[in-house]
Amino acid sequence: MKQDIKVTIIDREGVEHTIEAPIDMNMNVMELVRSYELAPEGTIGVCGGMAMCASCQCYVLSDHELSERSDEEEAMLAEAFYVKDNSRLGCQIHLNPELEGLKVELAPES
16 A cells, blocks of 8 residues: 655745655644745644644645535634635645645745
8 A cells, every 4th residue: 555645835935845745644734844844943833733823824726625624723714814715724634545646835924
């Protein structure tokens, strides 16, 4: 069974990174961004992935079927800046085989 998927992340400077993302570690997009250092330390995942800060907000650019937003995620996005229709919290997008080819863009820092 394949242990990695390809994920493309556009960082806050507009640079596109296509990376191999492990699916056997129960990681989410926010943790992936942090592990590849695609955002400056302390600017993403400030709350540790608890859907309480919106520092990991990203725009989903691919047509992947994602889980519904939780009430916590909806509430956090309602208070965040630069929110779009395709906004999600990266900490709430858990990597799995169905997300092969996922493409996201990090929202501007608020």
